[in-house]
Amino acid sequence: MFRGHVRKDLSAYLDDQLSGEIKEKVEKHLADCASCREELSRLKQISEQLKAWQTPDLGDDFDSRVKHQIVLGELEKGEVKMNTKNIPSWIPSSALVVGLLLVAIVGQFYVKRGWEGKLKSATDGMEDQFEPAKYSSTLTLESSSAGRQFEPYYDEKYDKVALNDVSRKSGLAGLESVANWSRSEETRMSMPATSGASLTEQPVDSGEGSVIVVYPVLPATAQGEKVIRNAQIVLEVADGREAYKQASQICQELGGYLSSSKFYKDKEGREAGTIIMRIPKDKFSTAQEKLSTLGKVEDITTDSRDVTQEYNSLKTQLDTLKIIYDKMLEAFKKRQVTIPDAIRQESELAPIRSKMENLSNRIAQLDNSISFTTITLGFHEPKVSEKTLSESRNIIKEGMITAKINFIKFLAGAIPTAILTAVWVIIGLVVFLLVKPLISSFFKK
Amino acid sequence: MQNMTDEELMLSYQEGNMLAMDEFLRRYKNPVYHFVLRLSWNPAEAQDITQEVFLRLHQHRDEYRPIAKFSTWLFTIAHNLSVSRLRQKKWAVSWPRSNDESEELVEFESPDPSPREVAANQEVSEKLKECIQGLPFLQKEALVLREYEKLDYQEISKILHTPLSTVKNLIHRARMNLKDKLIPSLKEIRGGTDV
Helix, strand or coil: CCCCCCHHHHHHHHCCCCCHHHHHHHHHHHHHCHHHHHHHHHHHHHHHHHHCEECCCCCCHHHHHHHHHHHHHHHHHCCCCCCCCCCHHHHHHHHHHHHHHHHHHHHHHHHHHHCHHHHHHHHHHHCCCCCCCCCCEEEEEECCCCCCCEEEEEECCCCEEEEEECCCCCCCCCCCEEEEECCCCCCCCCCCCCCCCEEEEEEEECCCCEEEEEEEECCCCCCCCCEEEEEEEEEECCCHHHHHHHHHHHHHHCCCEEEEEEEEECCCCCEEEEEEEEEEHHHHHHHHHHHHCCCEEEEEEEEEEECHHHHHHHHHHHHHHHHHHHHHHHHHHHCCCCHHHHHHHHHHHHHHHHHHHHHHHHHHHHHHHHHEEEEEEEEECCCCCHHHHHHHHHHHHHHHHHHHHHHHHHHHHHHHHHHHHHHHHHHHHHHHHHHHHHHHHHHHC | CCCCCHHHHHHHHHCCCCCHHHHHHHHHHHHHHHHHHHHHCCHHHHHHHHHHHHHHHHHCHHHCCCCCCHHHHHHHHHHHHHHHHHHHHCCCCCCCCCCCHHHHHCEECCCCCCHHHHHHHHHHHHHHHHHHHCCCHHHHHHHHHHHCCCCCHHHHHHHHCCCHHHHHHHHHHHHHHHHHHHHHHHHHHCCCCCC
16 A cells, blocks of 8 residues: 555645554655655645635624523423522612612601591591402511512512512521502492592511501592493384494494494394494493484493502502513613523513513503493384384285286277177178078078 | 533533533634534524524533533534535525625735735635635535544544545545645736745
């Protein structure tokens, strides 16, 4: 092999990739062979030339894009389970949020004490009408919490935003303070108009000292009342089609819209229908009046549902979540993002975002239900309607006329035939009379 | 973490140390990108594949066994993705022209070059790219892994799933092809002087 040239091994030799024995032999050959040395030299030149070819590095955003993709992938798989408690990097932002909340609550508490006499009488009057635990924002704070650091987090399991005392690392109860908004769909209450939030105070024995429970009760005033109104009207109308047309027109004129409608004829041929229309709340009474004129009112029912408390509660939850979300986002943005951070950010922010969307949707739904009342109009023609009678009369009348015409037509067709028949009869008689004497004389002969 | 070997880092990543990804990115994002870019010469596609390489690293982290060198494992992923992409799209054969944006991506080390040298280097780079691009894919890949990533033949053989002797031949043939095409052109460009 080494009697000839070693060109096939030169590349590997150049790269120092030959085993000891072969390398030695190549070196020996190179010492004696100028041609192979020249070839090696050229290969070195090529290699040198190639080394000069530089390519650019990736941009700075590449890392975050990769991490983002990883996080998305993990979240899609649903494998991200992060411990939300005791995250030191949250402390600055969360402490700020909690600080703000504390200032607001303590401020309200002192204001309340200043107005104690006035508010006491007001709250005394409310106690019979309002169950504070059902639909209120409850913020429980330990009275000895001064100097501690809290962090807010969203507890998906219990559907609440909670404050975690991060100054107590372990060994103690995890949650010292809880801002908890619970929702109750059954809440129905009437409240006297008040000028601002009122507070009730309730001592709770937590086993760890005095705890003050503050209920910021939102006012349900006439000015801000949130009421969903509905009406059902049943009419007997002379003409179903006409009633349908007019009802649609009334709805349009009042700035409403048809939510759904149905128009049909029953087995007896009577026209009937149902229209569900959404009318602006300030036109609710007008709409009822106008619709009632379309026929004989058989039934009219109205009902209303006060959702003020539910509405305000949802708004409060949403506002609070927004503050917490913004603060968390702000805190995240300030930090250098690593993969665990990015995953934690997404896993922490996603449920809050989702909750915010749900709240916004629910509020939008309530807004629509409040600003547009729902009127369900049912109408039908009477059992024996004037219209049906009139139609029957017309049918009989038309039948009689047709019979007369047909009789005249019959007569008109029969007269020429009768005349022709008479002519032939007369001709027959004449012929008979003329022929009769001839026949008689013939038989006499 | 910076003192850890790739393999140690990977084991730590398998155990859930997500910070290891930062270190992997720091160590390997550019080598992988350069490798793919030199094969495809399409920066967008090269970025896309590089990103996919790191996503695969994450997704298949539990499949890694420390018997293989981490860099070999990573470049194997890059190779597989590149081959797959090559089959799908058929990477462009022609090189970007001098007025293309991509032209900026190619730089040659040349301290204080004269205007003439700059022009000559430009021309050399064009010729070099043209010649490398003209190589068969496996030759090009083997050469790039050797010349730019400094991988030994054993590693290249694992990455390309080919025997060691084949790798040796691939690299040799690649250099011979380049020698045949490049050296006459370079002589021409540099006015007959030896390159």
